[in-house]
Amino acid sequence: MAFQISFLFILAGLTGIDSISTVSVVSVKAGDSISIPCLYGAQYKNHVKYLCEGYRWDTCSSKVTTNKPNSNKFSIFDDKKQRTFTVTIKDVTGSDLHYWCAVEIRKGPDVGKYFELSVTKDTPSLYVDHQELRVFEGDPIEINCHHSIPGRNEWCRLDGSCVTNSAGLLNGAIVTIIARSSEYFTVTMSGLRTESSGWYVCVKGDFTMPVHITVTEQPLIISTLGNPATTTVDHSAGPEKFLIPLSLLIPLAIATLITWFLLKRHKNTRAESSATTTAAEVTYSTVTMRSKPSSQAQEEITNSYFKHGSDPGSDVIYSSVVILDQTKG
Template structure:
């Protein structure tokens, strides 16, 4: 993803690689602010070797004394839930109906039996009436080859960046995951300062978790990429096979393209066979009608001949009729 930063305020233009190093998400405390009674989803990425381990979310400043708030192997409460995506190797924690009592330090970690647990990341969550950085939607969807726009509203000051986990953050311009992007700072209709990130030329591999960052605050955003024009692909496939009785189905996924199975269809059950049957029906119908018409004509002709023969047999023959010789002339005197 290529990102170009357009700064309209010198206070938010960075002059150092703050947060820009790979591994920043592992070793730096992340500050989050959430609206009171609001909710937030936080991603925690882990290494391939920890896929089948228990992950958890615990509350407290000190690692050794933090209290479990959510675990992947059991239900801890109703306000905090945890979900583990084994394919993307990320577990997400969702906290709802937040109050000031939820403001605290949190850890996301992996539990290792008979060995020290693996600490992935530490967060500080502040529940306030006016968060300094927030988004109205944490999940944004785009189409492959298209674009996705993220609006991050902020009131604090500091450096501005658009980041992805495991990749150096982008400030002015550069690549981030492969999609072409643009950052713009402006004011919206409600006089809120908004950091607008537009990601274009999306690819399936661009799907994942990103971060808006302004000053010391961050907010996670999930980008979902759907296959390019899945409906159009299905329609095109139908036109190619010319078989409305056997349409192809398409599935939306963020991890792969739509697979067209019509190229591997068996002849005895595929669209070509059905089309052949349809063509045969079209040819047989007029042929049968023609045969019926010919049979009707033959029956009518035979009935007409029989009727004519019967009429000739019923007519009597008269042999006593006088014969007048045309060569004999009768003269009367």
């Protein structure tokens, strides 16, 4: 027993078990792809990282490295800011089982951390809808952890800190865990900040499923004049960025002035036309004939009276109306 414990301490020292963190057992369906995060210590920031395949550390074989990051089946990406390198295994098969997150040491033995894939033909024992999620700072986010196994529901950061009860805090973010049914539980995170970005892990029994969350700053939204759409402006934008919307006002102002001038001119023209018509002078003249007609004319008028019903003795009045145009000299 003492020999076994001593062997474990030696293995831990050889593999740098305390300087690299990763998941334990990840369930994945055959034919799918899976991404595995590997967190490393600050002392390995500029070291070459790689994925090693094999059950035993001393006999595993390198599959992809950060200085040769792509192959047909494997890829690797090193985020030095987060001190995490991520390996992706494509088109998983039943023979893809045992792997190591590894760091190359120039003067000494390399260090590594073991993880295992549990490959299924049907639905995985523990999975999420999406491994990669994005959210704005301050907005809440929900993750559904689907499972078909018993065990305690947990939500952890890759560094090892976990929420195991119904609620708790992770790096300042509020975490609630609700068991929706016997087939999945929901993790809700709120109060997220940009520094909350990183890898998290759904945990159920012996199985783990990594999820990467990226938290970005809320965009600044301003309305563009004359357009109901919105424009996103960078928080770091200088004053020159706002000259573009202001330049749009110049053509609009010119068009408004031209329209106002034309309307005013049309109104003045109509007013002058109306004044000209009103200024016309109307003169009435009346001519009245009261002299008695001659005897012959009287006879003709008398005959006309009997014929047309007019009074032969009535006066004859002529009227005329003359309009004088005041606009002429």
